[in-house]
Amino acid sequence: MKIDFATWPDGTTVTDFVETPESLELSSDMSRFDDEVKVTVTVHKTDDEAIVEGRLAARAMSTCVRCLDEFEVVVEEEFRRIGKLVPTAQISEDTGDPDYLFLPSNEPVWDLNGMIREIILLTVPENPLCDEDCRGLCRKCGQNLNVKQCGCEQPKNDSPLVQLKDLLSGKHIGDV
Ligand SMILES: [Zn+2]
Numbered sequence: 185m186k187i188d189f190a191t192w193p194d195g196t197t198v199t200d201f202v203e204t205p206e207s208l209e210l211s212s213d214m215s216r217f218d219d220e221v222k223v224t225v226t227v228h229k230t231d232d233e234a235i236v237e238g239r240l241a242a243r244a245m246s247t248c249v250r251c252l253d254e255f256e257v258v259v260e261e262e263f264r265r266i267g268k269l270v271p272t273a274q275i276s277e278d279t280g281d282p283d284y285l286f287l288p289s290n291e292p293v294w295d296l297n298g299m300i301r302e303i304i305l306l307t308v309p310e311n312p313l314c315d316e317d318c319r320g321l322c323r324k325c326g327q328n329l330n331v332k333q334c335g336c337e338q339p340k341n342d343s344p345l346v347q348l349k350d351l352l353s354g355k356h357i358g359d360v
Pocket residue numbers: 248249250251252253313314315318319320
């Protein structure tokens with residue numbers, strides 16, 4: 185959704201809108217976005233400034249990095265951003281506040297979709313886990329160990345942390 189300073193009414197406006205995953209360009213290696221994103225915003229606008237307070241709800245199907253099962257991730261986030269129109273020459277100046285944006289006054293349209301996309305992608309985990317205690321797949325037979333044990337003998341001390349400790353203590357030097 186866009187706020188066009190030329191046509192958007194001054195004062196406080198509350199509006200609901202939906203965006204498709206396509207319009208938000210939502211994509212992530214480990215998550216799929218099939219559903220529309222619902223957004224409610226309250227906009228407080230003056231001639232050259234808009235304060236946007238909103239709430240968004242989205243849903244992703246994420247793939248667990250350990251067991252490769254898909255599970256639902258619900259994103260419900262609140263946000264607040266301030267957009268201020270300034271002459272184009274000042275645009276590159278850092279506002280010093282990530283929630284405070286400069287918008288070019290010669291093109292006074294604020295596209296909220298980039299912000300919405302960013303909030304969703306920051307909230308959906310980069311390395312999704314279906315459960316903190318997910319037991320993952322057997323490295324030998326591929327059995328999902330959350331479902332049942334397979335009986336294979338599991339290698340000991342194979343967590344990355346243990347490997348790192350071994351590496352640091354020099355155990356692996358000369359092994360290769
Ligand atoms: Zn899992």
